[in-house]
Amino acid sequence: MTHMKAAVLHARNVIRVEDVAVPSLQPHEILVKVKATGICGSDLPRVLGNAAHHYPIVLGHEFSGVVERIGAGVSRVKVGDRVAGVPLMPCFRCHDCQAGNYAQCKSYSFIGSRVNGSWAEYVVLPEMNAIPLDDAVSFEEAAFVEPSSVALHALQHIRFEGGGQVAILGGGNIGLLALQWVKLMGAREVTVFDIDDDRLALARKLGADYVLNNLRAATEESWRQITGGRGYEVVLETAGSDATIKQSFELAANKAKVCFIGTPVRDLTFSPKRFELMNRKEFTLTGSWMSYSAPFPGKEWETTLHFLKQGKLNFKDLIDRTFPLDEINAAFDLYRTPGGVKGKMMLLPG
Structure with a gap:
């Protein structure tokens, strides 16, 4: 396996599904086969406007999947684990990170906006950015863990x-x-x-x-x-x-x-x-900004998964439609149509 499909944003309103190289792994990184990935409201100005940090870029930061490969030194997860992805990659060295305020890190990177993300068959992330999933949680539900933690973070903040x-x-x-x-x-x-x-x-x-x-x-x-x-x-x-x-x-x-x-x-x-x-x-x-606290990634993520497993959170009714990766432009055509989108649009690459 050397190549994969990815939805590559080349310019405003220009997404092409292409064959690209499967990314290589650095120490303590893992390769995840993406099973479900959401289109976030923050992705809309990147695709429909001029808010992308650079081109070309593979967007997507709400995702879940299965660990396909592991790099040297990985010990937190193993091949075959079902995981939810955490997109923020803070530096862990600055004053804010040392205080546990990872969302305020000034030297952070971010999967799906600063580096290639999950609108692809595979995505690379640090092992600490993968959260194991209970078998009772579907991949589609797990792709909501990131936005759910955003909402919960605000309540904890106030x-x-x-x-x-x-x-x-x-x-x-x-x-x-x-x-x-x-x-x-x-x-x-x-x-x-x-x-x-x-x-x-x-x-x-x-x-x-x-x-x-x-x-x-x-x-x-x-x-x-x-x-x-x-x-x-x-x-x-x-x-x-x-x-x-x-x-x-x-x-x-x-x-x-x-x-x-x-x-x-x-x-x-x-x-x-x-x-x-x-x-x-x-x-x-x-x-309120993002969804993180100490220890990384934070109690927002742990609490979401706990109540999701308990059946206390309903993510399924939030899904408007799902699309295979090849049909991502059909999804964005709906965003261009007034009233065309009522809930979460989700891509199912795998």
Whole structure:
């Protein structure tokens, strides 16, 4: 086995499935045969826009598969192990890494954006970036461990304690994963906001107490009635849109916790009156970045796999469609179609 298929991004909107060389292994690296890999929202500006770090590049950082080969000195996994992949490769030497803040490493690399990723039949990764899977966990479910850990990391970052009313802005994959986590962690009531009724219906199925469509005129009246006019004690912004980022300031209760998980792609401008809400309400505003803690890769990953094995997390209903690797451009045609994608698009290379 010297060659493999890979979906190679050559330029904006130019993905070609090609035969490329199977990468060689360095010490403490492993070769994983990819069984399932997701298309992340962060991949969209790399393919549809100009956000790729370089060309050519094989994207893909949400993945699972089977260990095919191991390099010299590998001891954590063996050939044939089923694993989920961890994409971040921190330096482990800088001040932030030494403090366990791996996502803040300034010298990191990242599988699927800085180096070739999992939109291929095989992917190389350090042995410590492979997490063994229980046989009860499917490869498709295991490809959700990375985005699930992103949602959980945000809650751990804000020290979420449950018991209150939570607003989740955005009913995409991260929003619906955050919904499942806050319910598991004891939220009293959860309201999911989106502009797509299909997403809101899925949010209801996954446990949302209320769902509100932001395109409807009565939305503000509804959330004020739900919260008794007080607003929400926790607001999780997962869409990264200017509208929902600004809305989070309105939804926050006095002394609330507001967390930005979504990544904006445009400049934002706040009116003085809206920005003043943070001062008046004295809410705590923070961001959340990636999904890591000490010991690497972190309790976010371990906790996700534990509850997934217990059947407490529903990833299967988040999958919109699956495609063989050869049909990756058909998947992206759907992203170019308004309303064409309702959930996770997943590639099945193996």
